[in-house]
Amino acid sequence: MTVISKKDVEHVALLARLALTDEEKETFTGQLAQILEHAGKIQALDTTAVPPTSHVASLTNVLRPDEIRPCLTSEEALSNAPKQEDGGFAVPKIV
Amino acid sequence: MAYEIVIGLEIHVELNTRSKMFCGCPVTFGEVPNTAVCPVCLGHPGVLPVVNAQAVEAAALIGLSLNCAIAPNNEFARKNYFYPDMPKDYQISQFDLPIAIGGYLDVGDRGQTRRIGITRVHMEEDTGKLIHKGATGRIHGADRSVVDFNRAGVPLMEIVSEPDMRTATEARAFLVKLRSILLALGVSNCNMEEGSLRCDANVSLREFGDTELGVKTEVKNMNSFKALQRALEYEVERQTSLLTHGERVIQETRHWDDAGGATTSMRSKEEAHDYRYFPDPDLVAIVMDPAEVERLRAGLPELPDARAERLGREFGLSDDDAKILALNKPLGDFLEETVAGGAAAGKAANWLLHELAAELNRTDTEIEDAAFTPRHLIDLLQLIDAGTISGKMAKEIFKTSFATGRLPAAIVKETGNVQITDTDALGKIVDEVLAANPQAIEDLKNGQERAIGFLVGQIMRLTQGKASPDAVNKLIRAKLR
Numbered sequence: 001m002t003v004i005s006k007k008d009v010e011h012v013a014l015l016a017r018l019a020l021t022d023e024e025k026e027t028f029t030g031q032l033a034q035i036l037e038h039a040g041k042i043q044a045l046d047t048t049a050v051p052p053t054s055h056v057a058s059l060t061n062v063l064r065p066d067e068i069r070p071c072l073t074s075e076e077a078l079s080n081a082p083k084q085e086d087g088g089f090a091v092p093k094i095v
Numbered sequence: 096m097a098y099e100i101v102i103g104l105e106i107h108v109e110l111n112t113r114s115k116m117f118c119g120c121p122v123t124f125g126e127v128p129n130t131a132v133c134p135v136c137l138g139h140p141g142v143l144p145v146v147n148a149q150a151v152e153a154a155a156l157i158g159l160s161l162n163c164a165i166a167p168n169n170e171f172a173r174k175n176y177f178y179p180d181m182p183k184d185y186q187i188s189q190f191d192l193p194i195a196i197g198g199y200l201d202v203g204d205r206g207q208t209r210r211i212g213i214t215r216v217h218m219e220e221d222t223g224k225l226i227h228k229g230a231t232g233r234i235h236g237a238d239r240s241v242v243d244f245n246r247a248g249v250p251l252m253e254i255v256s257e258p259d260m261r262t263a264t265e266a267r268a269f270l271v272k273l274r275s276i277l278l279a280l281g282v283s284n285c286n287m288e289e290g291s292l293r294c295d296a297n298v299s300l301r302e303f304g305d306t307e308l309g310v311k312t313e314v315k316n317m318n319s320f321k322a323l324q325r326a327l328e329y330e331v332e333r334q335t336s337l338l339t340h341g342e343r344v345i346q347e348t349r350h351w352d353d354a355g356g357a358t359t360s361m362r363s364k365e366e367a368h369d370y371r372y373f374p375d376p377d378l379v380a381i382v383m384d385p386a387e388v389e390r391l392r393a394g395l396p397e398l399p400d401a402r403a404e405r406l407g408r409e410f411g412l413s414d415d416d417a418k419i420l421a422l423n424k425p426l427g428d429f430l431e432e433t434v435a436g437g438a439a440a441g442k443a444a445n446w447l448l449h450e451l452a453a454e455l456n457r458t459d460t461e462i463e464d465a466a467f468t469p470r471h472l473i474d475l476l477q478l479i480d481a482g483t484i485s486g487k488m489a490k491e492i493f494k495t496s497f498a499t500g501r502l503p504a505a506i507v508k509e510t511g512n513v514q515i516t517d518t519d520a521l522g523k524i525v526d527e528v529l530a531a532n533p534q535a536i537e538d539l540k541n542g543q544e545r546a547i548g549f550l551v552g553q554i555m556r557l558t559q560g561k562a563s564p565d566a567v568n569k570l571i572r573a574k575l576r
């Protein structure tokens with residue numbers, strides 16, 4: 001059974017903004033299929049009595065009080081920006 | 096053919112907490128770009144978000160005030176998308192386990208309210224602001240954009256209604272009511288123009304009797320109550336026209352252009368949303384302690400429905416007046432403060448809803464920013480009650496007081512513009528007017544009551560409106576007896 005098609009890989013690549021060559025698409029289709037198959041084994045287990053686990057850490061309610069902490073200066077914030085303009089991060093055109 | 100209108104709303108409200116949702120940067124508006132930012136809200140590698148406890152409490156309060164159930168266990172998820180307004184390339188939101196679900200809000204007038212379902216309330220973070228650079232200043236035609244992340248990470252609550260609204264007016268009433276509740280809770284400034292309250296609408300039509308929903312469009316960019324109503328009316332008409340001509344409605348997002356008075360299709364290529372939500376591994380679940388939820392419920396402030404009922408009962412106001420004052424918190428607060436200062440509620444409410452409301456509207460002023468305060472209104476009403484000024488003079492003095500912030504008593508003292516109640520001074524003028532108008536006296540003696548109005552009018556004219564109409568009336572009758 002094919003768990004993932006080349007079309008799925010193309011879709012995921014598009015969502016991740018990855019430009020893949022045809023060869024890479026073939027490679028990843030195979031690799032992703034293997035990974036999903038492996039994960040699929042877990043689905044064979046009966047988990048009706050197991051609550052969904054979104055975290056392995058048994059922590060809840062990690063909260064902080066509503067207090068202001070020091071910020072970066074705008075120079076610091078922009079220091080790694082490839083391009084800046086008017087105190088902002090300049091980005092290429094969007095549409 | 097008439098179609099049934101189906102409207103559901105999605106409201107985003109920015110909380111007015113001190114700090115952001117997941118970091119200690121301040122919540123600001125209009126600051127210098129990128130000065131309220133830190134490695135967390137800039138999405139630097141290796142940082143950890145930590146939830147603002149105050150934002151969780153505010154979210155729970157919103158849920159409770161909308162009659163929702165508070166989820167004992169709620170979680171954050173990553174909503175993945177690429178857009179430069181989010182530095183992480185995902186927005187932290189809630190997906191399958193929101194903090195509040197299944198509530199309602201009653202909208203409409205007493206006796207004919209409709210119950211609008213609330214699907215959910217969830218917590219997320221706001222995005223940054225994009226400034227498009229280029230010839231037009233709009234996204235289309237821009238050759239680059241500049242990002243300010245000051246708003247990125249500000250606590251944002253999303254409130255989703257059921258598709259229960261049936262007219263544009265009802266949708267507007269829902270939003271007005273919701274805003275008044277949020278203001279009563281004090282959790283947000285709810286300023287639609289500044290974007291701290293934003294509303295999107297899902298609109299579809301179907302034949303009456305259908306249980307399936309029709310194809311919907313999502314309308315965005317409605318920045319005022321009026322814009323919401325106009326946009327919905329436009330969209331309903333557009334869809335009706337399509338359907339009656341045998342065409343189909345296309346599921347898409349449409350942008351309301353307030354100046355042009357129309358909705359236009361937003362590019363639909365990227366429409367197929369695939370956000371690939373998954374639990375955020377950086378944030379653990381929030382478990383709501385039932386006792387804590389009950390403590391919050393007990394501490395809920397008086398909400399608009401209860402306030403309208405109380406204002407009507409305590410102050411003897413009409414249902415309509417009480418409702419307007421309850422839905423507009425600052426106006427209601429103004430009234431209560433005025434009454435607490437000793438003014439009669441009915442008279443105070445009258446001034447508030449007419450003279451003051453008109454002046455606020457005319458000068459485009461928020462009541463909180465007005466120089467005319469409850470103290471000014473108390474002062475003005477006292478002058479009227481004492482007979483120092485007439486109702487007509489009060490309107491003039493009010494305008495001066497509103498414009499300058501000076502107390503009415505001070506204005507009266509300075510101008511010496513007081514009502515003439517002194518019988519001796521008035522007596523002379525009354526005698527003069529009676530002597531000059533024998534016909535009116537004749538008419539009055541013959542039972543034509545209208546004649547007294549004419550005589551009073553003459554006296555008011557001679558005194559430039561300063562005579563007390565009451566005193567004049569009494570004097571004329573006494574002299575003719």
Ligand SMILES: [Zn+2]
Pocket residue numbers: 115118119120131132133134135136137248
């Ligand atoms: Zn920050």
